[in-house]
Amino acid sequence: MARIGVVSISDGRDHVHARNAGFIQSKQDALVRSLSAAGHDVVAGSELVATNTLATSVAREVAAAGVDVTVFYYAVWSFPHFTMLAADATRSPLVLVASTDPTEPGLVGMLAAGGALDQIGRAHTRLWGAPDDAELVEKIGVQARAASAVASLRGSTFGRFGGRPMGMNTAVANTDQWMRQFGIDVEEIDQYELVLRAERADAGEAAKAREWIEAHAAGVHYDGRKLTPELLERQIRSYLAIRDIIAERKLDFSGIKGQPELTEHFATMDVTEAFLNDPYDWNGPKDVHVTATEADMDGALTMQLFHRITGTPVLFADVRHYHADRDIWDLCNSGQHATWYAARSDDPAENLAKVHFYPEVFFFPAGGASVQHIAAPGRMTLGRLTREAGEYRLQLMLGEFESYDDATNTELMRQSTPEWPHAFARLDVAGERFLSEFGANHIHAVPGDVRAELRAAAALLGVRVDEWSRG
Template identity: 85%
Template sequence: MARIGVVTISDGRDHVHARNTDFIQSKQDALVRSLRDAGHEVVVGDDLVATNALATSVSRRVAAAEVDVTVFYYTVWAFPHFTMLAADATRSPLVLVASTDPTEPGLVGMLAAGGALDQIGRPHTRAWGAPDDAELVEKIGVQAAASAAVKSLRGSTFGRFGGRPMGMNTTVANTDQWMREFGIDVEEIDQYELILRADKADASEARKAREWIEQNAAGVHYDGKKLTPELLERQLRSYLAIRDIIAERNLDFTGIKAQPELTENFATMDVTEAFLNDPYDWNGPKEPHICATEADMDGALTMQLFKAISGTPVLFADVRHYHADRDIWDLCNSGQHATWYAARSDDPAENLAKVNFYPEVFFFPAGGASVQHIAAPGQMTLGRLTRENGEYRFQLMLGEFESYDDATNKVLMDQSTPEWPHAFARLDAPGELFLSKFGANHIHAIPGDHRPALRAVAEQLGVRLDEWTRG
């Protein structure tokens, strides 16, 4: 959950404030209690703001706690210039909240303050309701979650292994723009470092990992050529190698080019990327580490935001095919899907029981295993940060993953690449609109409807929101 600051603003006339103090305090206490009951950490101003000096000092102390969002609370008529001073003293996003108790003009105070902020161009959002109103608490929480996600980007480092893969312009972003807009540094790492480290990685640990996969997966389909125990262990040593590099260089999220150098001369990175994105490996639970295939920078950035909002692994896929007769999209990529998506279970054995490790197909002469499964059904939020004429936009939609009987699943998979993972998705976006406007071949997804928080993310980042729905 998020850290929320609360600054309650009052009337500047001494006798009016004295009369209203108990009323204001009771409303503030109730709102703070509701926010804490929802799981948030709340930093409360150490006084009610009834003077210009308090407007600045109280807000500065709340800001010093590095809150994700600051609530300015209006339960009575409040002098608007107190809000202006308080806003200047904090740098977090602002939510102006009005009490709807008709005995006092809290709405009037919020509207006067909001209009003043509009005049100076200070962005803010507004909400209103009783302090124990669940909808009000949720609105504040959405803004706080979005702010926490956006703030988590600043000061982070993206590790890019390799450069642009196969001429894919959409996988490469301007590092100056990333620092200016998001506060993200980019560490460039040659793929040769990954090869060197993989060759030196712990062979016994790789063997342990292979045996764990063999014991838990639906199948490991060795063919003696493209997939052997030795090749699978090479992929697993690559996972161990990149984990070491991530730790040494303090990388917050990563991307691996792979194609064509590694996929033609070493091994695919499918197993490496899948387990990096998973919330577990053979040693037990771990934090998912966002890693984008083909070193897709904007894809990784989208995934990092999605993870911060949802707290789950994030799906990475190509938009492979549109089954127009079924209005179903086949989201399929060469093994990148985290195995968690096979069943979305906290138990890795339950997920892996639906995962097959197949020999890589002809695209990848170096061989290795692809990580094949069908994503479990359920509601999904899908989208991606893309760029138009150099400016970022957030393309967002709701969808549903579907799965069918074995025969139907096979028919659908066989029309593309059955050895790869698939997510059969019904999107809210009409097919013609999606294919005409979507700005990349890669798309990303998380379970549930997270559109409110992602709308707030787009607003706080200052990027255009393109949200697609039917009708």
Template identity: 75%
Template sequence: MARIGVISISDGREHVHRGVRDFILGKEDALVGALEAAGHEVVRGSEPVNGNVVATAVAREVAAAGVDLTVLHYAVWAFPHFTMLAADATPGPLVLLASIDPTEPGMVGMLAAGGALDQIGRSHTRQWGAPDAELVAAITARADAARAVKALRGSTFGRIGGRPMGMNTTVANTDQWQRLFGIDVEEIDQWEIVRRTEAADPAELRRGREWFERLATVHYDGAKLTPELLERQIGTYAAMRGLIEERSLDFTGVKAQPELTEHFCTMDVAEALLNDPYDYNGPKEPHICATEADMDGALTMRLMNSIARTPVLFADVRHYHGDRDIWDLCNSGQHATWYAARSDDPAENLARVHLHPEVVFFPAGGASVQHIAAPGRMTLARLTRLDGDYRLHLMLGDFESFDAATTDTLTKQSTPEWPHAFARLDADAPDFLSRFGANHIHAVPGDVRPQMRAVAELLGIRLDEFTRSGAA
């Protein structure tokens, strides 16, 4: 969860402030308690603001604690210039929150303060009411978005290799990334993966291979997939871990095609394991890694991971089955194995995973990490650019499951050796295909659209939301 600052704003007349101070603190206690119960860390202003000096001092104290979001709280009438001073000392996102207790004009105070902020162009959002579940959820969505956006600044993206197969949508302007998101891009040659793989510890490679053989189904064919090739793929994972640690990479993307896929091995195993919350060594944090060095894809995934705290699906929009209104989201092995069952137990996920020999596109061979994504409600998103300006595509959907025969029929219509997610999207197919700005799409479990909408607003990016015809 997020770190949230709470500052209550009061009346500037000392005799009035003395009379309402306990009332303010009582309302503040309820708000702070509700936010903490939701899992947030709350940094509380040392006292209600009732003067110019206090406004600046308290706001600076809260800001110095590194909060993701600051809530300016109005339980009573509050002098608006206190808000202006506090806001000036608070660089992060603001929420103005009014109590609606009719005994005191807190709503009046919020509106006066909000209008003053509007006049100087200081962005903020407004909420009102008692700190019930609905209000806490609204503040949580904003705080989670603020935390995700804040985490981008000062981070480093490791771009291993260049543009794959002429795919313009995988390449972003590094100056634009620095300006908009505060992200540095470290360019790394794919030779680093080859060099480090060849120097990997043979005992680790064997341990990783045996882990897959024990928990998943490995379809060795003696040519495209052998124990030696699987160990080489595990070596590429070890190589990536070394690069990530040594160069302090916060998220990454690997080109792979065509150099590695034609002359070394595919990166499917490495990419799946990096995005998983575990590997053959035990539990770990997912590391966002996008195949085909897809920069905007990796950026979308990093934001969604920060919000959902789960691995993020990466897939091609492979096919639309019009007779079923089902999209086949399929990519050559990138899907984290966690999506097979979405379980905390890797054995449960890997029991549904098959390592198949790579197909004709990848002559170097290796394993494709195949499974069918487990069913459930999903949020799908993608950052793309229209005439150079970023926009956020956003929609809700459901991953569907079918009986074995139907699943077999559907997978064989595309590439059965690859992982698939069968999705029913809250989007009309003609509309989606007419304006979706990439071939890659990303998903996390649940409905995190409120957080993603807030992300777009905080980044100053246009929201491009898909819905069904006639839907609200």
């Protein structure tokens, strides 16, 4: 959850504030209890703001605690210039919240403050309700989670292994624009570094990992040519190498070009990418390290934003095929459908029991294992940050992942590439519109409906939202 600051604004007349202070404090305490009960870390101002000097000092005190978002709370009529001074003392996103208790004019105070902020162009969100209103608490939580996710991007570093893959323009972004708009630096790393490190990686650790995969996966289908124990261990050593580079260079998220150099002469990065994106490996639980195949920068940026909001792995896939007769999309790509998506379980054994490791197909002469499964069914949020004439937009929609009986699943997979991972998705947008307007070949997904958080995050990032639905 996020860290939320709460600053209550009062009336500047001494006798009025003296009368109202207990009322304001009781409302603030109730709001803080509600937010804390929802799992947030709440930092309340040490005093109620009833003077111009307190407006600045209390806001600075709360800002110094590193809050993701600051709530200015209006339980009574409040002098608007206190809000202006407090806003100037913090750089965090602002949420103005009014008490709806009719005994005091909290709504009036919020509207006067909000209008003043409008006049100077300071963006903010306005909410209202009782301090124990679950809907209000959730709306504040949406803003806080979005602000936390956006703040986590600033000062982060993306590790870009390799360059543009196979002429894919949508996989390459302007590094100046990333720094200016998102505060993200890009560390360029040659894929040769990965090869060298993989050759030197711990052979014993690679053997241990291979045996763990063999013991837990639905199948490791060695063919003696494109997939051998040695090739699987080479892929695992690549994972170990990347982990070392991530730690040394303090990378926050990454992308690996892969094609064509590694896939022609070394091994595919499917196993490496899958386990980087997973919340576990053979040594137990670990942090997800968002990693995009084909060094897709905007794909990785989308995934990192989604991950920071949900905390879950993020699916990466090609929009491979539209089954118009079923109104279902096959989201399929060699690369990193994290194995977590096979069952979305906290138990890796439960996920891997649905995962097959097949020999790579003809596209990839160097061989290795593809990580194959069908994504577990459920409601999903799907989308991607794409660019139109150089400006970012978030193309966003809901969908459902579906899975069928074995015969139907097999039939659908065989129509594309059965050795690769698949997510069969029913999207909340007409097929014709999607194919006419979607700005890339890659799409990303996370479980549940987090569109509200993503709308809020896009607003903070200065990114327009193109949201699709059938309604």
